[in-house]
Amino acid sequence: MIDISDDVPKYKKKSKTKPPKKIDHKHTYEPCLIEFPEQYYLKEHNRNGKTHFQFASYCTICGKVGHIDRDRWYKDTKCREGNRSWIKVDFSEEAERELNPETRTLPVFWGECWLPKFVDI
Numbered sequence: 001m002i003d004i005s006d007d008v009p010k011y012k013k014k015s016k017t018k019p020p021k022k023i024d025h026k027h028t029y030e031p032c033l034i035e036f037p038e039q040y041y042l043k044e045h046n047r048n049g050k051t052h053f054q055f056a057s058y059c060t061i062c063g064k065v066g067h068i069d070r071d072r073w074y075k076d077t078k079c080r081e082g083n084r085s086w087i088k089v090d091f092s093e094e095a096e097r098e099l100n101p102e103t104r105t106l107p108v109f110w111g112e113c114w115l116p117k118f119v120d121i
């Protein structure tokens with residue numbers, strides 16, 4: 001048996017305090033997905049682990065959640081039937097690709113609700 005414990009530092013120096021968040025900065029937003037429990041308002045009852053995704057953006061420096069680029073992720077189709085008209089909302093093709101875990105390029109963050117104020121980066 002080879003003892004390699006000498007090569008492994010026993011104590012990793014960890015800083016006890018988190019580095020202060022940069023408060024004084026211009027938020028730099030990048031698109032992301034927020035994954036949240038299906039029934040976030042009843043999350044204690046949500047034991048099946050089912051989740052949903054929400055398109056959003058987050059600041060790469062502090063994690064603040066920003067606006068949703070609606071035009072990018074959704075497409076509206078004007079529908080008309082007789083004198084009735086309505087707008088049908090679908091995901092854009094890009095959104096469909098991002099919702100598919102195999103073709104996804106966006107980072108995914110966990111959210112307690114569909115649009116948290118901050119995400120953990």
Ligand SMILES: [Zn+2]
Binds near residue numbers: 063064
């Ligand atoms: Zn920020």
